Amino acid sequence: MVPLVHVLALSAALFVIGAAGFVFRKNIITVFMCIELMLNAVNLAFIGFSRYLGNLDGQLFVFFVIVVAAAEATVGLAIIIALYRNRNTLNIEDLDSMKM
Amino acid sequence: MEVLFYIFAALAVIAAISVVAQRMPVHSALSLIVVLCSLAVVYLLLGAEFIAVIQVIVYAGAIMVLFVFVIMLLNAGREVPSHRSRFAHWLGAPLVAAFLIEVLFAIWQQFPTESTRPAASLNAGPAAIGHLLFRNYVLPFEVTSILILVAILGAVVLAKKEF
Numbered sequence: 646m647v648p649l650v651h652v653l654a655l656s657a658a659l660f661v662i663g664a665a666g667f668v669f670r671k672n673i674i675t676v677f678m679c680i681e682l683m684l685n686a687v688n689l690a691f692i693g694f695s696r697y698l699g700n701l702d703g704q705l706f707v708f709f710v711i712v713v714a715a716a717e718a719t720v721g722l723a724i725i726i727a728l729y730r731n732r733n734t735l736n737i738e739d740l741d742s743m744k745m
Numbered sequence: 746m747e748v749l750f751y752i753f754a755a756l757a758v759i760a761a762i763s764v765v766a767q768r769m770p771v772h773s774a775l776s777l778i779v780v781l782c783s784l785a786v787v788y789l790l791l792g793a794e795f796i797a798v799i800q801v802i803v804y805a806g807a808i809m810v811l812f813v814f815v816i817m818l819l820n821a822g823r824e825v826p827s828h829r830s831r832f833a834h835w836l837g838a839p840l841v842a843a844f845l846i847e848v849l850f851a852i853w854q855q856f857p858t859e860s861t862r863p864a865a866s867l868n869a870g871p872a873a874i875g876h877l878l879f880r881n882y883v884l885p886f887e888v889t890s891i892l893i894l895v896a897i898l899g900a901v902v903l904a905k906k907e908f
Contacts, residue, residue: 647750648858652791655754657848659761659780665841666765672824674770674816678777681808682761685784688796696791699867701877707796708878711803712889716896718808722815723903729819736824 652693660686673728673735677721684714750790757783770821774812781805792867795874 663682670676688707695703728740760779767773781804788797878886 647747647790650852650856650858651750651754652787653852653856654849655757655787657852658758658845661841661845661848662758662761662765664844665837669765669837670824671826672770672821674812674819674821675764675767675773675824678764678770678773678812681804682764682777682780685781685804688800689784689787692788692791692793692796695793695869696867701867701869701873702881704793704796704869704874705877705882707793708799708874709885709889711796711799713892715803715808716892718811719896719900720903722811723900725815726819727903735819735821 649693649697652696653690656686656690656693658686659683659689671736671738673725673737673740676737677718677725681714681718684710746790750787753783753786753790757787768823770816770824771813774809774816777812778805778809781809793869795869795871 660683663679663686666679666682667676670679688710691703691707691710695701695707725735729735732740734740757780760776760783763776764773764780767776781800785797785800785805788794788800
């Protein structure tokens, strides 16, 4: 069986890569995908703890995180489409004010 | 079985780096699908069959289709690099590496390899998940349905033509 620390190390690596992409990327859709990557890293930590503590609650939390991620992706992409209609750009350096 | 974990863990990390490194959003999206599918295999190896299936269906299926659809709808092309700060350009990667090492060090100190033994058995079939979901987590489940309703309405309102 894989040691818990290896699962957590994979989770940490994915989270750090996602956080780096969130800061480095300029395209708003890519930034959004990096958020999904970070959510998945957290899910992996939940699953790992669920396995090693013998407790199913962690998997339920992952279930809820996936549902919230789906809702977030729907609304976020709708906002991106609305922004693109108004500004005609996807570069976050040009999307620095909330006013339409 | 352990070998499979390390193979798919390496695949997930490589694909995650690809998500961040690609210039084209479509390539990033395809790399993210690879990450999600290899994570589904890792979940399977960790005994979370139901979550692994949900991961493939909801994440790799529904959410990523939405992403690819929006990328194609907005015709998102190659992103233009900005040369605003040379300082940030050279300091970014070492800072990320330092952050990763710090997190790994904290995890290593908190959970040494010898001290964590896996639980003997974990029944994580859909029946067990369903029992837990509809007994202990009924209220979060119902609140989630309201959240999804609000998300649907929000998406429809935001994506309307005249907004």
